[in-house]
Amino acid sequence: MENFKLFGNSKSAEKFIDDTKSSNRFLFSFVTSYTETCEIPGITLAGTNSDLIKFTPAADAEYLHYGYCKTIEKIPMTPDGKPTPALLTKVALESSSIPHLTINAGSKVVPQLPVIETQLPTGKNISVNDALTDSQVSRAVDFGRIVGRSLSSLTDCLIIGESIPGGTTTALAVLRALGFDANVSSSMPNNPTALKNQIVNNALERITSEHPYHIISKVGDPMIPFVSGMLSSASSVSDVMLAGGTQMLAVLAFASKIGFDEKSTVIGTTSYVTDDKNANFTNMVKQIADVPAISVDPGLKNSKYSGLRSFSEGFVKEGVGAGGSIISSMLKTGNNQLKFLEMVEKEYSRLFTAEN
Template sequence: MMLVVLGNTEVSLIPGISMAGATPELTKLTPPADAEYLFYERPKIIDAIPVTPEGHPTPAIITKAAKELAGFPIMVVRGGTYMAPLVPHIHISSHVGRDFRKEKALPEAREIMERAIILGKELNRLNPEELVIGESTPGGTTTAQAVLWALGYDAKTSSASPKNPQPLKEKVIAEGFKRAGIKEGELKDKPLLALEEFGDPMMATVIGIARKFKGKVILAGGTQMLAVAALLRAMGEELERFTIVTTKWVIKDRSSTFKETAEELGVEYQYANLDFSKSRFKGLRDYERGYVKEGVGAGGAAWLALKRGFTERDIEGRVEKLYEKLTKSP
């Protein structure tokens, strides 16, 4: 089973910090549009799939391709977004993460986790051996880096752009730490406070589900899932039953510390080795140049398809067909 947890944070509205939308304002629509695209030919909430400012397609196209090939079920979870997706979903919260430079990011973190814990318990009744959890959270790599720094990890998160806006992220995080009156590592023994001060609703939702689900948990995402793993560890969870599954583009990203931070945390990771270098479409070929990289559980969805006997080439071929449909749509 696969969950896709949707979250928004006001951090995505800071110009230049998120590539998960054509403009900062449109990042408000990205999570529900991503979820809708998994089930429809096009999203319902907007008449286009989410794209980067340069026009590169959402990684939901990979998740959709893998789902169509392998036929695994996807359940959408609204962790905290501006708007609900126009597909059947589980509602946890409508609380959006605040701009942590100005105020606490998520004072509702405990409430969100408590609701998500109920979902985790109920999922056990279905007896799945493992649960794959992906996410769509514009601005989430910045909240992730802030949480990792607060917990004492010298981490750098990735970006949907080949030009990772690390200087801007670090400036924003420094302003947030100043507002909160803390230094790096000062909240290493206070994970809930780190989540409240700098996190986002996706993190709180995934943590609540994962803590009470008894089986193996696949954290389907890139550097954002490192923050989730770090919070789980700080909350006393053993990470042996957790694996982060991502894409090769995250692993190869030299502007982030994915591998180093994963090793420091002691969390296992795997990746899907997709390759769009020979694609007919520039929007897909540019994935090989460092655009997009991961999101909407793309790596985990590909991993599920691979487990069911499909190949990376099968997934790439289905992505090509889906992209071609989009280019021909009115």
């Protein structure tokens, strides 16, 4: 389709597109998590202020289900109208009748809705502490495998999205610890690369072993081992789309150490990630595994709303499985970029009217 760009193993990408268009059976799983690394000033745009950051994953989950939030009054949105990428995900899922569910994998605030509860801990600030213990990493992988195996049996394509404020920084640390020369995207147009590099360098000094579980325990977060476990088991049953940007690269890198089926795996993201000149997303995919990446342009640069245009101007870029959800929605319905933008603007108008 003209709205997609293919990277990595393009033949596998074309096969995935053909297979999923014919089956039309998608299931979206949304993993909420947390790393205290996000509390470092200047590291993330998530939430309107530092006091609200911890509510962002729960609020995203609630908005997807209810159309409004319960843990906070308003959906995650900056004061000048830049909305959470959950808006894109919600429109994509609802317009194509793709079912979804929420999994709590270490979120600091649990969403007020039915969730699959893992009882995993939140991740510590990797600048000064180990993220997790080795046993917690092992438990996250095992629990992810259980959930992934169960969910994949219900669908032909399991889409996995996430919300973890500060997750690009822990992802960067994991990728570099695993030996990749990574540069990652940011939720801000002016990527705080110097701050991220300082945090990552501090964290890497604590690594004393090349064992992948040890690396995650020192510099990772709960989402990475859990989703890697999901991918490990689910990819042997159904197709799996890792819906996201930088964080899903870290998942892919760790999963390559514990095992997964490359032939059943694809990354789905937005053009705002693959076009980011401060990152090397597409090259990283090729370095990590022989899997395809599919990029979609949501067309937000043509929006009449500045809050939506901001995505194309370097803000947020991706999150809450937005890119993968849009791709799946377009594959299922045949909707194009113009139709999607029309639906997104309608939802944004509803929200902006409700929020003010």
